[in-house]
Amino acid sequence: AKVPEAVKRIFTEMFTAREIAEPLPSFDDDASSADVEAFMKARDLQVIGVRRDGSIVGYVRTDMLDGGSCGRKMIPLNQAKVFDDGESLLRTLLALEVEPLVLIGSLGSVYGVVTRADLQKPHARIWLFGIVTLIEMRFTELIERHCPADSWQQHVSAGRLQKAESLRAERQRGNQLLSLLDCLHFADKGQIVARNEAIRRETVFSSRREAEQTVKRLERLRNTLAHAHDLITSDWETVVSLCRFIAQPDKAAT
Numbered sequence: 001a002k003v004p005e006a007v008k009r010i011f012t013e014m015f016t017a018r019e020i021a022e023p024l025p026s027f028d029d030d031a032s033s034a035d036v037e038a039f040m041k042a043r044d045l046q047v048i049g050v051r052r053d054g055s056i057v058g059y060v061r062t063d064m065l066d067g068g069s070c071g072r073k074m075i076p077l078n079q080a081k082v083f084d085d086g087e088s089l090l091r092t093l094l095a096l097e098v099e100p101l102v103l104i105g106s107l108g109s110v111y112g113v114v115t116r117a118d119l120q121k122p123h124a125r126i127w128l129f130g131i132v133t134l135i136e137m138r139f140t141e142l143i144e145r146h147c148p149a150d151s152w153q154q155h156v157s158a159g160r161l162q163k164a165e166s167l168r169a170e171r172q173r174g175n176q177l178l179s180l181l182d183c184l185h186f187a188d189k190g191q192i193v194a195r196n197e198a199i200r201r202e203t204v205f206s207s208r209r210e211a212e213q214t215v216k217r218l219e220r221l222r223n224t225l226a227h228a229h230d231l232i233t234s235d236w237e238t239v240v241s242l243c244r245f246i247a248q249p250d251k252a253a254t
Contacts, residue, residue: 018085019123021112029071139189190215
């Protein structure tokens with residue numbers, strides 16, 4: 001099975017670099033490094049553009065300024081990663097796996113920058129949460145297809161089943177008609193997928209262990225997103241793995 005193309009386009013095309021790009025202040029290339037550094041520290045900037053003849057021709061980071069003019073240690077645009085602002089958020093984040101930053105431009109002119117820190121912004125967090133939700137929906141679909149009459153219960157502990165029963169009873173009091181499977185947590189559904197070989201064969205997981213480890217990482221990412229915690233220090237590798245997964249054209253929606 002594959003990710004539905006209409007859904008996939010949301011994650012591969014509709015979210016773009018411009019949504020998370022920061023403006024890129026710039027200085028003439030003969031500006032004093034001391035003045036530029038003071039400007040950057042006052043505004044907590046890590047990178048600025050370097051102008052020549054009115055156009056940005058490169059950039060410098062704070063750690064590159066060591067006296068003289070700011071253009072002396074400039075990284076020219078032809079050595080930088082530069083994307084049009086309509087480039088997908090997906091490809092932008094994949095680029096940040098190997099690049100410290102991505103410059104953003106339009107109509108041939110650079111005006112913005114994206115770094116890993118911009119992953120904390122609402123658009124990026126919504127995008128990531130949507131991908132995790134898509135994966136959970138896929139888990140539910142596979143379980144329903146391969147485990148008729150709630151036979152999936154053999155893969156879930158009695159304690160977890162009791163919690164699901166309690167949640168279903170609570171929601172039924174609010175006139176919500178949900179199945180017991182709908183009331184399982186993400187980790188519970190992931191455990192079923194990991195332990196049921198027939199289901200696992202329809203995913204990208206090659207083993208139960210790989211499935212269990214991935215589900216743990218996804219659950220942690222989901223919690224980080226839900227509670228607005230820092231993504232970079234704890235979940236960057238998981239984010240990159242998700243981006244790679246979505247970028248694959250013919251993989252099942254695990």
